[in-house]
Amino acid sequence: MASSYFNRTNNEQRVERPRHDRLRSEGCERSTIQPTSVKMLEFRTQGYNGYAVKYSPFFDSRLAVSASMNFGLVGNGRLYILNLTPNGIVAEQTYVTQRVSALLWDRN
Numbered sequence: 001m002a003s004s005y006f007n008r009t010n011n012e013q014r015v016e017r018p019r020h021d022r023l024r025s026e027g028c029e030r031s032t033i034q035p036t037s038v039k040m041l042e043f044r045t046q047g048y049n050g051y052a053v054k055y056s057p058f059f060d061s062r063l064a065v066s067a068s069m070n071f072g073l074v075g076n077g078r079l080y081i082l083n084l085t086p087n088g089i090v091a092e093q094t095y096v097t098q099r100v101s102a103l104l105w106d107r108n
Contacts, residue, residue: 043089048078051101058105061085062092066100079103 048067056062061084069075077100081093 041084041089043080043082043091045078045080052103054103054105056105058107064103064105066103068099068101072099072101075099077101 043065045065045067048069049071050065050067051072052064052066054064056064063082063084065080065082066077067080068077077097079095079097079100080091081095083090083092
């Protein structure tokens with residue numbers, strides 16, 4: 001049986017991990033992330049529940065969102081092609097389809 005992390009053999013050496021007090025004494029400080037006021041972007045799909053979001057591998061500011069009515073059990077679905085702009089999210093195209101639960105991008 002191979003030795004695991006908790007069951008070492010005598011031939012294995014223990015690796016010493018750096019401690020925080022040792023890092024501080026050498027001049028390394030802990031990095032702190034300062035909170036900033038960033039506005040969260042949102043896009044409402046009225047009457048439809050969102051299922052999947054995929055960023056476009058071809059355009060850096062475009063994404064696709066699939067949504068369906070009634071949690072995908074019955075009813076129609078929609079595919080939204082959205083564009084991220086400095087003013088927020090703008091719907092470029094909307095396709096009404098049958099239930100949509102997954103999506104992917106294609107070059108064609």
